[in-house]
Amino acid sequence: MTRLTDHKTLGIAYATTAGVFMVVGFLLMLLFRWQLAWPGQPIAVATAIFGETNAPGGILLPEFYYQLVAMHGSVMIFLAVVPMAVGALGSYFVPLQIGASGLAFPRLGAAGYLLYLAAGVLMAASFVLPGGAANSGWTSYPPLAIIASSGQTVWLVGILMLGVSSMLGAISVLATIVAYRAPGLTLMRLPFFVWSQAMTALLLLLAFPALQGAAVFQLMDRVAGTSFFLPSGLAVSNTPLAVSGGGNPLLWQHLFWFLAHPEVYVLILPAMGVVAEVITAHARRALWRYGLMVGAVVALGAWSMVVWAHHMLLTGMSTTLSSFFQITTMAVSVPSVILITSLVVTLWGGAIRYTTAMCFALAFLPMFGLGGVTGLPLGLGPSNLILHDTYYVIGHFHYLVAPGTMFALFAATYHWFPKVTGRRLDERLGLVHFIGSFVTMNAVFLPMFLMGIMGVNRRMYDAGLQYQLAEPTLAWNPHMTWNAVALGVFQLVFLVNIVWSAKRGTPAENPWQATTLEWATTSPPPAGNFAEPPIVTGAPYRYEEEGA
Amino acid sequence: MSTIALSDRQGRAASAGMWLFIASIVMFYGALFSGYVLLRAGSPVWETPWRTGPAAEWPIAVDHWFRTMWLGFAVMQSRRLAGEGVAIAGLPRFSWLVGLAGTAFVWRCVYIAGWLASQGLVPAMSVPLACWYVLTGTVALLVAGGTIAAVWVALERVPAAQRARRGAMLQRYWLLMLVLWLTTVGGLYLV
Ligand code: HEM
Numbered sequence: 001m002t003r004l005t006d007h008k009t010l011g012i013a014y015a016t017t018a019g020v021f022m023v024v025g026f027l028l029m030l031l032f033r034w035q036l037a038w039p040g041q042p043i044a045v046a047t048a049i050f051g052e053t054n055a056p057g058g059i060l061l062p063e064f065y066y067q068l069v070a071m072h073g074s075v076m077i078f079l080a081v082v083p084m085a086v087g088a089l090g091s092y093f094v095p096l097q098i099g100a101s102g103l104a105f106p107r108l109g110a111a112g113y114l115l116y117l118a119a120g121v122l123m124a125a126s127f128v129l130p131g132g133a134a135n136s137g138w139t140s141y142p143p144l145a146i147i148a149s150s151g152q153t154v155w156l157v158g159i160l161m162l163g164v165s166s167m168l169g170a171i172s173v174l175a176t177i178v179a180y181r182a183p184g185l186t187l188m189r190l191p192f193f194v195w196s197q198a199m200t201a202l203l204l205l206l207a208f209p210a211l212q213g214a215a216v217f218q219l220m221d222r223v224a225g226t227s228f229f230l231p232s233g234l235a236v237s238n239t240p241l242a243v244s245g246g247g248n249p250l251l252w253q254h255l256f257w258f259l260a261h262p263e264v265y266v267l268i269l270p271a272m273g274v275v276a277e278v279i280t281a282h283a284r285r286a287l288w289r290y291g292l293m294v295g296a297v298v299a300l301g302a303w304s305m306v307v308w309a310h311h312m313l314l315t316g317m318s319t320t321l322s323s324f325f326q327i328t329t330m331a332v333s334v335p336s337v338i339l340i341t342s343l344v345v346t347l348w349g350g351a352i353r354y355t356t357a358m359c360f361a362l363a364f365l366p367m368f369g370l371g372g373v374t375g376l377p378l379g380l381g382p383s384n385l386i387l388h389d390t391y392y393v394i395g396h397f398h399y400l401v402a403p404g405t406m407f408a409l410f411a412a413t414y415h416w417f418p419k420v421t422g423r424r425l426d427e428r429l430g431l432v433h434f435i436g437s438f439v440t441m442n443a444v445f446l447p448m449f450l451m452g453i454m455g456v457n458r459r460m461y462d463a464g465l466q467y468q469l470a471e472p473t474l475a476w477n478p479h480m481t482w483n484a485v486a487l488g489v490f491q492l493v494f495l496v497n498i499v500w501s502a503k504r505g506t507p508a509e510n511p512w513q514a515t516t517l518e519w520a521t522t523s524p525p526p527a528g529n530f531a532e533p534p535i536v537t538g539a540p541y542r543y544e545e546e547g548a
Numbered sequence: 549m550s551t552i553a554l555s556d557r558q559g560r561a562a563s564a565g566m567w568l569f570i571a572s573i574v575m576f577y578g579a580l581f582s583g584y585v586l587l588r589a590g591s592p593v594w595e596t597p598w599r600t601g602p603a604a605e606w607p608i609a610v611d612h613w614f615r616t617m618w619l620g621f622a623v624m625q626s627r628r629l630a631g632e633g634v635a636i637a638g639l640p641r642f643s644w645l646v647g648l649a650g651t652a653f654v655w656r657c658v659y660i661a662g663w664l665a666s667q668g669l670v671p672a673m674s675v676p677l678a679c680w681y682v683l684t685g686t687v688a689l690l691v692a693g694g695t696i697a698a699v700w701v702a703l704e705r706v707p708a709a710q711r712a713r714r715g716a717m718l719q720r721y722w723l724l725m726l727v728l729w730l731t732t733v734g735g736l737y738l739v
């Protein structure tokens with residue numbers, strides 16, 4: 001606990017834990033991808049590992065499949081990517097980038113981490129419960145989630161804990177930015193990454209409570225027998241449910257998406273921040289229209305709170321309401337496009353160094369672009385009618401978070417590894433990691449758009465064996481699964497690189513000659529970060545003047 | 549080039565942190581309350597059995613009056629602690645008095661909930677009742693938290709300036725409690 005009050009230790013603790021959950025989420029995915037590729041065919045070791053109740057004769061039961069899918073989404077979003085992008089990168093680099101010696105409330109930060117760890121362990125351990133882990137999707141829609149097995153209760157408790165955890169973390173990061181900036185570091189001199197983290201923290205702080213409120217309601221429905229989300233006259237397997245009824249299942253969807261849409265920006269804004277830092281440093285150019293970018297990231301964050309019902313266009317809302325959300329959804333792409341455009345224009349005339357970090361950052365741009373563009377048809381009623389709940393949606397958001405945010409996290413690792421360890425990651429292994437990840441990611445996710453357009457639903461245990469329209473796509477699934485396996489293999493290269501380079505990598509202080517404050521101290525930074533408190537006299541990115 | 553004194557920065561951080569905390573509680577309570585509004589608006593009938601009948605040994609309005617007063621008292625006392633209110637007597641009084649007021653508040657909430665439950669009016673009985681329990685319970689929980697914090701601050705041995713700052717933060721918290729409480733009473737009993 002005492003050590004966790006140091007923001008660097010805290011950042012590394014977050015990174016390690018989130019890394020473990022990333023592997024867990026990935027393994028869950030491999031299991032259900034196996035089922036999708038070869039529906040109903042036994043996996044040799046499955047019974048031994050998961051027991052007779054989940055995988056009799058090595059065949060994954062539907063009940064187990066849905067646990068895998070629900071927990072894959074929950075683990076990846078709540079326990080892996082957000083803690084990595086916010087907990088790890090935010091705690092470690094925000095104080096350094098603003099010239100501070102640490103976080104404003106070190107004990108709050110540490111408590112936030114411990115809560116996250118406890119929530120994560122609890123949620124992961126729920127697989128051993130009778131009926132297993134939560135199985136109603138990461139979205140936990142009622143009534144299904146309310147009649148689900150006890151794993152759902154654990155999921156809800158975990159979400160409540162994570163809400164408190166992210167509130168503590170967000171308060172700690174924001175107060176640090178408000179109060180502990182180095183002298184001379186005005187708001188418009190902040191590195192863009194700090195802006196992205198500030199907006200992210202604000203979103204977490206304001207949006208997560210809505211999900212916590214919803215989780216309280218759902219928990220009451222499950223343990224106290226209330227009917228917040230249960231309509232009257234509900235019957236399960238032809239037996240009327242013994243509840244008062246009178247509630248509204250759509251209320252959950254509103255509260256859930258009021259969090260969960262901003263939550264997707266929590267996934268993407270830190271990624272934008274990282275990519276901006278990497279691009280400016282490795283192209284030796286100041287960010288193009290920094291002020292505009294800051295405006296765009298603030299607008300994006302604020303606007304993301306009024307688009308949530310585009311996830312519910314087909315729930316029978318009034319046309320006025322539906323038009324409102326379609327319009328806000330179209331408009332939200334404007335700031336996204338501004339950000340991407342600024343990043344691309346920054347490259348113009350730059351002296352680009354094709355390091356691994358830069359390759360990942362550059363690849364982020366078109367991947368994010370594809371994810372964003374495919375969101376537009378989803379945001380319009382008529383096309384949403386066709387695409388809703390199909391694999392197209394899965395393709396859309398995975399382009400944003402997998403080759404999108406994940407690539408940014410990889411870029412961050414290659415870029416900042418020397419800062420944390422004083423050594424560089426190996427660039428040859430890095431190149432293998434990059435090319436391998438790029439190819440396999442696209443091979444896994446690109447076909448999903450087509451599948452969705454052909455009408456294949458998401459969340460089908462048998463990949464659509466029963467449907468004629470899915471027939472042509474069945475043969476694609478094995479290829480996608482093998483690519484997912486290959487993607488995993490390339491991540492092993494990455495892990496080896498990390499372990500090896502931490503001990504044997506080329507020593508480096510500031511290998512990219514970056515000009516932001518985190519590089520103004522030794523690598524790794526000493527306790528207290530700066531031998532002398534830095535004084536800031538100008539913009540964060542000074543590549544042109546330096547004439548690199 | 550002037551360097552801002554460290555304590556100044558701590559004060560700014562603490563103040564910012566408190567505002568952010570308050571914002572997130574507002575969002576949390578706002579989610580619950582808008583859930584309440586939506587459920588109520590969408591229900592053809594909305595029965596409010598907690599409003600009628602002798603909910604306790606005296607009219608419920610008296611009870612509301614007391615609880616409002618106790619919260620107001622907590623606001624005033626933290627104002628004093630912050631050095632802004634009227635100085636009446638030594639500070640130590642603050643600790644057990646606010647502790648008492650907060651505890652009394654929570655006790656009344658629990659008491660009335662217990663009474664309702666004893667009449668068979670449990671959360672599972674209807675959505676309106678479920679709303680009553682969740683909204684009242686949330687406020688009671690938040691007040692309980694504030695009570696613990698207030699007592700802790702009063703007992704803590706810190707320099708006067710720091711104690712005053714904590715008082716200022718507590719004051720904001722108690723004001724928020726007052727607002728949440730009045731919203732709850734308004735929503736559940738008046739409108
Ligand atoms: C231009 C920007 C975007 C637009 C117009 C957009 C639009 C949409 C729409 C309308 C849906 C609902 C589809 C349906 O279920 O019928 C959706 C789903 C989704 N989007 Fe986006 N989106 C955008 C950006 C993003 C970003 C930046 C992320 C994440 C980093 C993201 C992540 C998601 C996720 C996770 C879902 C699926 C949730 C689920 O049902 O499980 N989107 N998007």
Ligand SMILES: [Cu+2]
Nearest residue numbers: 261308310311
């Ligand atoms: Cu959305």
